[in-house]
Each structure stands twice: as structure tokens, then as C-alpha cells.
Amino acid sequence: MVTPVLSAASSHIGKVRASNQDSGSVGNHLFVVADGMGGHAGGDVASAIAVKHLVGIDQAFENTDDAREELYRGILDAGAKLTQAVAEHPELTGMGTTVSAMVRVGHQMVIAHIGDSRIYRLRDGTLEQITADHTFVQRLVDTGRITPEEAAVHPRRSVLMRVLGDVDVDPEIDTHIVDTAPGDRWLLCSDGLSGYVSEREMAEILLSIDDPREAVDKLILASLAEGAPDNVTVVIAHVEEGFEHSPPAEPQIVGSASEPLTYETGPVTRVQRLPALLLHPLRAQPIADEHFEPEEGYLEELIEEDRQRLRRRRIVWSIGVVLVIGAIAWGVVASYQWTQTKFFVGEDDGVVVIYQGVQQNVGPFSLSSPFEDTGIVVDELPLFIQDSVRDTLPADNLEEARDIVERLTRD
Known part of the structure; x- marks a missing residue:
């Protein structure tokens, strides 16, 4: 029996960045996406270290508890390696990475996650985000202070509340187990995809293309069509009847982790060329250090800034209501006065x-x-x-x- 290709991965530098700070891997059982942060301070190093370390646990597990413990411990150990790298190379201080990883154990997915890379499951035509973003704006959404639509365009949407790096020796990592069934399509991606391509378009691509290798390429092309101002990394895994795992054509590492690990620093942003600017004039380009963790007191400043923004929005809304009511009242009075001339x-x-x-x-x-x-x-x-x-x-x-x-x- 020929084993089908049920998973694939790819990573693209995007149209603005000068280096790829994303990493990813696809194996028979393990699937990972990591989005490095720190700009010239080593975002590519951080994601590469994390993924290179985690590929070692791509194996069949007897049960989900063993897989969950191994995955959790593997991410913590990767964090320790990041801390050690910073100790040996102080110029990398402040580097970190998101990690979204899952291990398939039969008809269950063991998931571990920190940061704002995402894991989705497509089932019965519906794309569901399985992981929760560890961002400042997601906290605002969770507390009902802003809507998901407002979060998508919030000026602080890239502020991470949690990240794997040298800033926290005991990071808080979300782990959980999710059932999977034949026909499910799993998508792991950095925010270079989720931040610029709508979930509706992602679902349409996953539904219309059966080959995961073609689907990965199509998703990256969709991000490039939006200007791709960030690195883009995509991993897809299919669940099919009769297969207890989701094998790729061959285990693969993509992005910065696919290159030899070096600790050289350099620029991270290319100048946007004129044709790209003309094609995408309305897309706001991100700053080089797209992701960062807040320093002490920074969140309080952001919360106060958000409160001021909310107050300004309420004032503008109130003025608008008053103007509308005034216009209506003026129209009523003017109309009545006109009738009295007859x-x-x-x-x-x-x-x-x-x-x-x-x-x-x-x-x-x-x-x-x-x-x-x-x-x-x-x-x-x-x-x-x-x-x-x-x-x-x-x-x-x-x-x-x-x-x-x-x-x-x-x-």
C-alpha cells in the first residue's frame, strides 16, 4: 500500500523583511511553527533553536499523556537553550520566539502553544482557531473591551504577553488535547498568514485543494498577494481514514531552522520597492521588530492609552449623534416653517x-x-x-x- 502525502510545510521571507525569522517543521507525528522576535537581535536564531530542538521528539507515542509531557518539556528545554545562547552571545539579549506545535497520537492532537502563531482545524467546512493568541489585544477582546474586528486593526496588536525567550525562565505554555477525525485539515501558521489573509480565504483554499503541498503554496501566494510585509510560514496536516499519523513526502524543516545556525546579526528590513507600493498602497507596513514583549510598566501605559482611545471614540460618537439629531431637528423645523407659508x-x-x-x-x-x-x-x-x-x-x-x-x- 502506497502511503499518501498527508502533510507539508513551507516558509517565505515575504516582500519586506531582509531575513526569515520564521521556522517550521513537518514530520510523521510532530508539526511546528515558530515566529522569531527581536529583529537584528536574533529572531531567526530564536525560532531556529526552538524548532531544531523540537524535531527530536517526532516519534510515535503510546498515549496522549506521554506526548503532552514530552512536548511541554521539549519547549521548556528549547527555552533554556535560548537563555544559554544569550548568555554566550549578549548581543542577542531580548530575542524570543512564538511556538505552536502539535503531535498526532491516533485520533487526537496534543497541542502546545505560546505566542501568537496559530493552529486551526478545518472540519465540515468550518475553520476553527484552536489556539488563543497571547497578545495584549486578545486580552482586551477576552475582557470585552474591544471587538475581534477592532483587534485586527489595533495599533498594539503585535504586543505579545507571552513568548519563549531569555526574558522568562519559567514561561507559561498552553497545552491541551483535541480530538481529530478523518477529513480534518490542520493548519499551523505564523501571523504572516493569519494577519493578512482572511480565515474565509484560508478555509476556501483548504477546501478546494486536496494536496497539502499545493495548499501550502497557495496559502503563501495568498499572503504575497496582500503584500506579504512579514515572513510567512505554513504547515498543513491532513487526517485520513486508515492512517494513525499524517506523513509528509519526507520530514522537512523550513525557514531559518533549515539553515546552519549562526549568531551573526544584521538588518531585518528591506526597502519596499515601488511596484509593491503601487500594488498595495493601503496596507500599513509593520515596523521591523513586529513582535516584542512589554517592559515593566508598559502594559499600564497601553491600558491608559486604550482608555484614552475609548474616551475619544465615545466623544466622537457622541458628537456625531448630536450632529445627526441636530440635523434631523433642523430639517423638521425647516419643513414645518415651510408648511406655514402655505x-x-x-x-x-x-x-x-x-x-x-x-x-x-x-x-x-x-x-x-x-x-x-x-x-x-x-x-x-x-x-x-x-x-x-x-x-x-x-x-x-x-x-x-x-x-x-x-x-x-x-x-
């Missing part, structure tokens, strides 16, 4: 009366009122004139209305 001749209690306004009502309110009682009895007028008066005779102004009354008496 007159008509009609009947009131059997007498011919000149009315001011128009013969219409707005709800319970009449737009006309008796202006002048002529003293002419309607029943004393010719029959055809009586009918005209009862049906009302319009006039553009008071003088015209009085002329109509005068003609009634002559007739």
Missing part, C-alpha cells in the same frame, strides 16, 4: 375659513390651523362651490387665499 380655503363648523399650513398630519399632529374666519356660511353658496370649499382650495400665500374668498362671494 394657505388654503376650507370649511370649519359650516363657515368658510382661511387655514394656514398644509392639509396633512404627521401622526397626531396637524400641519394646519384656522387663520381667518370669513363669516361666509357654506350652505349659502352655490352647490358646486360648496363642494369645492369642503374639498379645500389651496393657495400659495395669504393674499391668494383672500382672493379665492372674494371670488366665492362674487359667484
Whole structure:
């Protein structure tokens, strides 16, 4: 029986960065994406160290508990290696990386996650984000202070609350176990994909392309079509009937981890070329150090900044409401004043009366009122004139209305 290709991985530098700080790997059981941070201070080194260390646990596990413990311990050990690298190369101080990894154990996925790279599961046509972003804006969403739509464009959306690096010797890593079933499509990606390609488009690509290698390439092309201002790394794993694992064509490491590990530093941003700017003029380009952890007191400043932004938004909204209400009120007053320039001749209690306004009502309110009682009895007028008066005779102004009354008496 020929073993099908059920997983694949690829990484692209993007159109702006000068180096690829992403890393990823795909094996028979283990799948990893890591997005390095630290800019010239070693983001590529951080993600490479993490992925190179974790590929060692790509193996079949007897149960999910063993896999969960091994994956958790592997990420902690990778963090220790990052700390050691900084001790030996102080110029790398501040480097770190996100890690989103999963190990397949039969019909279950063991997941470990820190940072804002993501793991998705596509099932029955629905793409579901399995991991939660460890970002400042996600905390605002979780507490109901902003909406997911606002989070997507928030100016501080790249501030990480948790990351694997030399800043925390005991990082908090999320681990959990998720069931999987034949037909599921699993997607791991850095925010170079999730930050620029909609979940709807990602789902459409996964649904329309069966070959994971082609799907990986298509997703990266979708990010490039949006300008790809960040590195892009994608890993896909399919779950098929009769297979207890999701093998690739061959185990593969992509991104910075696929290169020999060096500790040289250098620039991280290329100047955007004119054609790219013309093709994507509205996409705000990120700063070189896209991800970073807040220093002490920084979050308090961001929270206060967010409060000020909320207050400004409320003030603008309130002013807008007042302006709309004012415009409506002005329109009502102006319309009413216009109606009062009109007159008509009609009947009131059997007498011919000149009315001011128009013969219409707005709800319970009449737009006309008796202006002048002529003293002419309607029943004393010719029959055809009586009918005209009862049906009302319009006039553009008071003088015209009085002329109509005068003609009634002559007739």
C-alpha cells in the first residue's frame, strides 16, 4: 500500500523583511511553527533553536499523556537553550520566539502553544482557531473591551504577553488535547498568514485543494498577494481514514531552522520597492521588530492609552449623534416653517375659513390651523362651490387665499 502525502510545510521571507525569522517543521507525528522576535537581535536564531530542538521528539507515542509531557518539556528545554545562547552571545539579549506545535497520537492532537502563531482545524467546512493568541489585544477582546474586528486593526496588536525567550525562565505554555477525525485539515501558521489573509480565504483554499503541498503554496501566494510585509510560514496536516499519523513526502524543516545556525546579526528590513507600493498602497507596513514583549510598566501605559482611545471614540460618537439629531431637528423645523407659508380655503363648523399650513398630519399632529374666519356660511353658496370649499382650495400665500374668498362671494 502506497502511503499518501498527508502533510507539508513551507516558509517565505515575504516582500519586506531582509531575513526569515520564521521556522517550521513537518514530520510523521510532530508539526511546528515558530515566529522569531527581536529583529537584528536574533529572531531567526530564536525560532531556529526552538524548532531544531523540537524535531527530536517526532516519534510515535503510546498515549496522549506521554506526548503532552514530552512536548511541554521539549519547549521548556528549547527555552533554556535560548537563555544559554544569550548568555554566550549578549548581543542577542531580548530575542524570543512564538511556538505552536502539535503531535498526532491516533485520533487526537496534543497541542502546545505560546505566542501568537496559530493552529486551526478545518472540519465540515468550518475553520476553527484552536489556539488563543497571547497578545495584549486578545486580552482586551477576552475582557470585552474591544471587538475581534477592532483587534485586527489595533495599533498594539503585535504586543505579545507571552513568548519563549531569555526574558522568562519559567514561561507559561498552553497545552491541551483535541480530538481529530478523518477529513480534518490542520493548519499551523505564523501571523504572516493569519494577519493578512482572511480565515474565509484560508478555509476556501483548504477546501478546494486536496494536496497539502499545493495548499501550502497557495496559502503563501495568498499572503504575497496582500503584500506579504512579514515572513510567512505554513504547515498543513491532513487526517485520513486508515492512517494513525499524517506523513509528509519526507520530514522537512523550513525557514531559518533549515539553515546552519549562526549568531551573526544584521538588518531585518528591506526597502519596499515601488511596484509593491503601487500594488498595495493601503496596507500599513509593520515596523521591523513586529513582535516584542512589554517592559515593566508598559502594559499600564497601553491600558491608559486604550482608555484614552475609548474616551475619544465615545466623544466622537457622541458628537456625531448630536450632529445627526441636530440635523434631523433642523430639517423638521425647516419643513414645518415651510408648511406655514402655505394657505388654503376650507370649511370649519359650516363657515368658510382661511387655514394656514398644509392639509396633512404627521401622526397626531396637524400641519394646519384656522387663520381667518370669513363669516361666509357654506350652505349659502352655490352647490358646486360648496363642494369645492369642503374639498379645500389651496393657495400659495395669504393674499391668494383672500382672493379665492372674494371670488366665492362674487359667484
